[in-house]
Amino acid sequence: MPGRGKHRRPRTSPLTRGVVAAGTGGAALTLPLLGATQASAAQPAQSAPAAQTAPQAAQPAKSLTYTVTKGDTLYRIADKYDVSGGWKQLYKDNRAAVGDNPRLIHPGLKLKVTTAKAAAKKKATQSSAAAAKPAGGVAEATQASTKTYADNLDGWIREALDIMAQKGIPGSYDGIYRNIMRESSGNPQAINNWDSNAAAGTPSKGLLQTIDPTFQAYHVDGTSWDPFDPVANITAACNYAAARYGSIDNVNGPY
Numbered sequence: 001m002p003g004r005g006k007h008r009r010p011r012t013s014p015l016t017r018g019v020v021a022a023g024t025g026g027a028a029l030t031l032p033l034l035g036a037t038q039a040s041a042a043q044p045a046q047s048a049p050a051a052q053t054a055p056q057a058a059q060p061a062k063s064l065t066y067t068v069t070k071g072d073t074l075y076r077i078a079d080k081y082d083v084s085g086g087w088k089q090l091y092k093d094n095r096a097a098v099g100d101n102p103r104l105i106h107p108g109l110k111l112k113v114t115t116a117k118a119a120a121k122k123k124a125t126q127s128s129a130a131a132a133k134p135a136g137g138v139a140e141a142t143q144a145s146t147k148t149y150a151d152n153l154d155g156w157i158r159e160a161l162d163i164m165a166q167k168g169i170p171g172s173y174d175g176i177y178r179n180i181m182r183e184s185s186g187n188p189q190a191i192n193n194w195d196s197n198a199a200a201g202t203p204s205k206g207l208l209q210t211i212d213p214t215f216q217a218y219h220v221d222g223t224s225w226d227p228f229d230p231v232a233n234i235t236a237a238c239n240y241a242a243a244r245y246g247s248i249d250n251v252n253g254p255y
Contacts (some may be wrong), residue, residue, distance in 0.1 A: 068109040074102055075189050075228065079151060081115050086226070103189060153177075153186045156207070156230035163235050167220055171238045175249030176208075180234075182253075183209040188230040206230070208237035218243065 066077060074087035083090050091102040094111045098104075105111075147162065149155035157176050164171055184190035184207050192204040202211040205227045210218075215227045218239040223232035241248040241255065 063112060063114045066111045066113045068105050068107055068111060070107050072105065072107075073189055074098075074105065076151070077111065077113065081113050083113060083115065087228075103191075153180070153207075153230075156188070156234060160231050160234035160238070163220060163223065163231065164238055167235075167239075169220070169235065169239050169242050170247040170249070171242070172247075172249050175247065175251070176234060176238065179237075179248060179251055179255075180207045183207065188233070189228055206233035206237075208233055210237050210240070214240055 064081075066081070068077075074090050077083075078087040078090045085092075087102070090111070090113065091098060093114065097109060097111065147159070149159040157173055157180075160176065161171070161173060180186055183204075186207070188207050190206060190209065192198055192209060195204070197204050197211050202213060204211055205215070207230055210227055210233060212227060215233070215236045216225075218236045219225065219232070220235040220239055223229065223235050225232070227233055227236075238248045241251050245251055245255065
C-alpha cells in the first residue's frame with residue numbers, strides 16, 4: 001500500500017509478492033521456543049537462614065535442528081519457536097544454508113534454531129502480566145490483551161480488529177480480508193520490489209502492502225514496529241485507510 005499513490009501490481013509473479021511457500025520455491029521463517037520448567041524447593045516449616053536458600057539456576061538457551069516442510073516460512077518458524085530476534089535472527093544464524101534470499105527456503109532444508117523459552121510459558125507470562133495491570137493504568141486492560149489467537153490469517157485479522165476497536169479505528173473482517181487477498185494473497189512476508197515505490201526505495205511490504213513511511217506514520221501503539229508483523233501491518237494500514245478513505249471497508253482497489 002503506498003502512502004502517496006501506488007501502481008497496481010500484476011499478480012503473475014509470486015516471487016515479487018514476497019516469500020514463496022516451501023515446495024513451490026521458497027518460504028519465510030519464525031520459530032517458537034522450547035523452555036524447561038524450573039523447580040522450586042518447598043518452604044520448610046521453620047524459616048531457614050538466607051544462606052540455605054539455593055538460588056534457581058537461569059535456564060540456558062537451547063538449540064534444535066528443524067527440517068523445513070512444505071508451506072514453511074522463516075517468519076512462521078521463528079514465531080513458532082519464539083526465536084529471540086525473530087526471523088531476521090533465524091536467517092542470520094542459517095544464512096550459509098539458506099543463501100542470499102531469506103524468502104526462498106525449500107522442504108528438507110535443515111535449520112539451526114536457538115530457543116530461549118517455551119512459547120506456552122511466554123504466553124502464560126504475558127497473560128499474567130496483563131491480568132496484574134491496575135485498572136486505569138497507562139496501558140488499557142482489555143479482553144484483547146488476554147485472548148489467544150490462531151497464528152494464521154484468520155487469527156491475525158481478529159487480533160487486529162480487537163486492537164482497532166480499542167483505538168477507535170473503523171473496519172470489518174470482510175473489508176480487511178478482501179484487501180489482504182488482493183494485495184498479498186495472505187502472505188505476511190510479501191514485498192513488491194518492482195513498482196514505483198520500490199524504485200523510490202520504499203517497497204510495499206506485508207499483508208496490506210504498506211510502504212515504510214506510511215507504516216511508521218500510522219503505526220498503532222502496542223503493536224510491533226516490524227512492517228512484516230501481520231497484526232502491526234493490518235492495524236497501520238487500516239489506520240491509514242481510515243484517515244484517507246474513512247475505513248478500509250471503502251477500499252476496493254490500489255490505495
